[in-house]
Each structure stands twice: as structure tokens, then as C-alpha cells.
Amino acid sequence: MSALPSHLELVQGVVLPKPVGADPVLDFLNTRSDFAGRGPAVNDWLTSYEAFVIWNGYVGLLSDASVFRLIEQASVKPTDAARRLDAVREFRADLYDVLTDEAAIGSFEAVARAVGRAGGRRRLNAVPAEGLGVGASWELPEDLGLPLDQLALLGAELLTGASRDHVRVCPGDNCGWLFLDPRGRRRWCSMSTCGNRAKVRAHAARTR
Numbered sequence: 001m002s003a004l005p006s007h008l009e010l011v012q013g014v015v016l017p018k019p020v021g022a023d024p025v026l027d028f029l030n031t032r033s034d035f036a037g038r039g040p041a042v043n044d045w046l047t048s049y050e051a052f053v054i055w056n057g058y059v060g061l062l063s064d065a066s067v068f069r070l071i072e073q074a075s076v077k078p079t080d081a082a083r084r085l086d087a088v089r090e091f092r093a094d095l096y097d098v099l100t101d102e103a104a105i106g107s108f109e110a111v112a113r114a115v116g117r118a119g120g121r122r123r124l125n126a127v128p129a130e131g132l133g134v135g136a137s138w139e140l141p142e143d144l145g146l147p148l149d150q151l152a153l154l155g156a157e158l159l160t161g162a163s164r165d166h167v168r169v170c171p172g173d174n175c176g177w178l179f180l181d182p183r184g185r186r187r188w189c190s191m192s193t194c195g196n197r198a199k200v201r202a203h204a205a206r207t208r
């Protein structure tokens with residue numbers, strides 16, 4: 001089998017980009033390449049609803065059992081799954097705009113609506129407490145909407161949290177991937193891809 005580029009990995013039969021964002025929400029935004037406008041991406045690794053679910057399992061947002069059950073649900077309701085995938089791609093484009101474009105008010109409103117919908121589906125569940133009393137955890141119904149709702153809620157946490165100001169865009173050619181850079185030391189999404197390409201280019205310019 002031919003080797004994949006170092007930033008990609010074969011997961012359950014699906015090619016997915018390796019996480020580089022230091023935040024699952026940013027890695028979700030990095031499931032496409034070449035952020036030039038809202039047209040079709042040159043590479044979109046969310047090739048199907050199933051691939052999206054497998055990606056969620058890969059980065060630890062869904063358990064193996066949930067991945068299995070959601071893929072089963074998707075195979076029973078392919079039209080619904082395709083519609084969900086469209087919503088996922090819309091949300092991905094909107095949240096990317098919100099994080100990178102200060103004029104993206106329309107996108108912001110779309111993100112806020114997605115967060116509101118997800119918040120309305122969330123229930124507080126009782127769980128055993130470590131210390132005193134009853135503990136609690138948020139739970140979403142396990143249906144085809146779960147992975148997007150979960151990402152919307154995490155996206156809201158990112159937007160409102162301390163990490164928001166540490167989001168950076170990779171300056172690599174046609175890259176546009178996002179990552180967290182809390183110490184202000186990171187330039188590239190990945191040294192092995194964009195960092196290396198820049199090094200090679202700089203070297204070529206020096207030896208010309």
C-alpha cells in the first residue's frame with residue numbers, strides 16, 4: 001500500500017488528518033484544506049457522515065461504541081445522514097469564519113443558532129459524586145445530531161474561554177489550518193508539512 005503523507009492517517013478505512021490544533025474544535029475545522037472562500041475545499045476529509053463519525057472517535061469525542069451505533073443509524077437513514085453532513089460542513093465554515101474574520105457577523109449568528117439548538121437538547125444527568133452529594137454531567141441524546149451538537153457546545157466553550165485569544169492560522173501556502181499557540185512560539189500547523197515546505201523554499205532561495 002502506498003504511504004500516506006505524514007499529516008494523514010488511515011482510520012477504519014477512512015483517510016483523516018492527524019490532530020495538530022491542540023483543541024478538538026480546531027482539529028474539526030482542520031478537516032478540510034485550502035480555506036479560500038466558501039467554495040468546495042480542495043481536500044475535504046469529511047467525505048461522508050460515517051467519516052465524520054469516525055473522525056469524532058479518532059480524536060476522542062465519541063466512544064467506540066457510540067461510533068458503531070451512529071454508523072448503524074446512518075446506514076438506516078442515509079438521507080438524514082447526508083443532510084446532517086451538510087449541516088456539519090456549514091457549521092465548520094461558519095465557525096472558521098468567526099475565528100478568523102472580524103466581519104463575520106452572519107457566520108457568528110449561524111454559530112450562535114447551532115449552539116442554542118445543541119444547548120436545548122442537552123440534559124443534566126445525575127452521576128455518582130467523588131465527594132459529597134450527587135454529581136452531574138451533561139448528556140446529549142445519541143442520535144445523528146449528537147456529534148455536531150457536541151462540537152457546537154465545545155465551540156461555544158472555545159469562543160468564550162481563555163483559549164480564544166490563542167487561536168492562530170498557519171501561514172503555509174494554501175494551508176489555513178488553525179491551532180492554539182498559548183506561548184506565542186508556534187508558527188506552523190505542523191513542522192513536518194508547512195514548516196518543512198517553508199524550510200525547503202528558504203533553502204532553495206539561499207542557494208539560487
Ligand SMILES: [Zn+2]
Nearest residue numbers: 170175189194
Ligand atoms: Zn499549515
